[in-house]
Amino acid sequence: MVTDLIQLSNIKKTFQTEHGAVHALSDVNLEIKEGEIFGIIGYSGAGKSTLIRLINLLEKPTSGTIMIEGRHLTDFNERQLREERRTIGMIFQHFNLLWSRTVAQNIAFPLELTKMKKKQRDERISELIQMVGLEGKESAYPAELSGGQKQRVGIARALANNPKVLLCDEATSALDPKTTDSILSLLSKINKTLGLTIILITHEMAVIRKICDRVAVLDKGRIVEEGSVDDVFAQPLQTITQEFVGIHQNPERADFSEKIILSLSAAKKPLLQKKLSQLLGNKFLSVNVLGRQSEQESQAEKTLVSIQGPPETIRSVVNDLRSERVTIEVFESK
Numbered sequence: 001m002v003t004d005l006i007q008l009s010n011i012k013k014t015f016q017t018e019h020g021a022v023h024a025l026s027d028v029n030l031e032i033k034e035g036e037i038f039g040i041i042g043y044s045g046a047g048k049s050t051l052i053r054l055i056n057l058l059e060k061p062t063s064g065t066i067m068i069e070g071r072h073l074t075d076f077n078e079r080q081l082r083e084e085r086r087t088i089g090m091i092f093q094h095f096n097l098l099w100s101r102t103v104a105q106n107i108a109f110p111l112e113l114t115k116m117k118k119k120q121r122d123e124r125i126s127e128l129i130q131m132v133g134l135e136g137k138e139s140a141y142p143a144e145l146s147g148g149q150k151q152r153v154g155i156a157r158a159l160a161n162n163p164k165v166l167l168c169d170e171a172t173s174a175l176d177p178k179t180t181d182s183i184l185s186l187l188s189k190i191n192k193t194l195g196l197t198i199i200l201i202t203h204e205m206a207v208i209r210k211i212c213d214r215v216a217v218l219d220k221g222r223i224v225e226e227g228s229v230d231d232v233f234a235q236p237l238q239t240i241t242q243e244f245v246g247i248h249q250n251p252e253r254a255d256f257s258e259k260i261i262l263s264l265s266a267a268k269k270p271l272l273q274k275k276l277s278q279l280l281g282n283k284f285l286s287v288n289v290l291g292r293q294s295e296q297e298s299q300a301e302k303t304l305v306s307i308q309g310p311p312e313t314i315r316s317v318v319n320d321l322r323s324e325r326v327t328i329e330v331f332e333s334k
């Protein structure tokens with residue numbers, strides 16, 4: 001019988017900020033079954049990172065319950081929580097490797113934390129190196145590796161202590177399409193050979209389609225659609241899902257029905273730069289930087305951008321910019 005590994009019921013997560021309450025997640029219900037690959041898709045700001053922090057037990061929900069293998073999270077004491085966290089492996093968009101350590105030493109790190117003996121550790125490292133296809137790279141440093149190889153180290157490190165679930169947070173977003181494919185194939189192989197449950201968070205429907213069994217669509221903190229990947233692709237019910245699916249299937253017919261010209265500024269320059277690079281990387285939008293203008297009195301820099309794409313996506317990115325305290329002036333909208 002396939003059992004629920006993780007069950008989230010009526011989850012709500014609200015952050016109290018100086019500008020009021022932010023409802024990052026509302027009424028979230030999710031059941032992740034043992035051995036499946038479950039995808040969670042959503043635009044930036046939908047609540048994906050918040051959901052991940054709840055699943056990897058780093059944060060507690062404001063209300064609602066989380067069950068792991070039938071046990072209530074509230075029944076765990078601090079020590080049990082720490083132990084439970086060790087059974088959750090995680091890989092990241094930017095790999096999070098230790099730059100001063102070799103490939104083998106990076107993989108050794110979690111084994112050192114569990115105080116595994118040297119001989120056993122070396123055996124486990126060579127097993128993992130083989131599993132992720134990094135033979136011959138044991139002594140290389142991360143800076144000497146390609147993006148795909150770095151993510152393979154991340155995967156080996158995440159699997160070192162035999163987790164029962166692997167969380168993948170935008171794990172292929174920084175990789176080119178060919179490397180993305182090879183990493184997804186590796187994840188699929190690991191799922192089949194080890195029976196490992198995988199939860200994958202992404203904003204790319206192509207990633208979901210390639211390896212997931214089931215998918216949930218997260219929009220403004222709510223799960224708006226959920227089902228088997230085959231069903232959701234065959235008949236996406238919500239507009240947002242249609243956007244994800246439609247654009248994936250037919251990029252040249254993407255919806256560019258709305259265009260706005262905005263001036264963006266922020267008190268903190270790095271924040272503006274980060275948001276601009278996110279905007280430019282959003283493949284559902286066509287974004288052009290039209291110019292920059294410095295304000296003498298405030299020393300703030302304004303950036304003029306044109307954004308073209310589906311109205312829903314534009315609304316979502318504008319809300320995201322506003323929630324991140326980027327000042328927006330709308331110049332033109334059609």
Ligand SMILES: Nc1ncnc2c1ncn2[C@@H]1O[C@H](COP(=O)(O)OP(=O)(O)OP(=O)(O)O)[C@@H](O)[C@H]1O
Nearest residue numbers: 015017022024043044045046047048049050051323
């Ligand atoms: N610690 C926090 N304090 C206040 N607000 C927060 C906090 N963490 C997240 N939020 C807010 O909750 C909402 C969801 O954020 P979250 O980071 O989970 O989205 P996301 O889908 O992961 O987006 P991205 O892909 O851009 O990281 C956003 O409005 C965000 O500003």
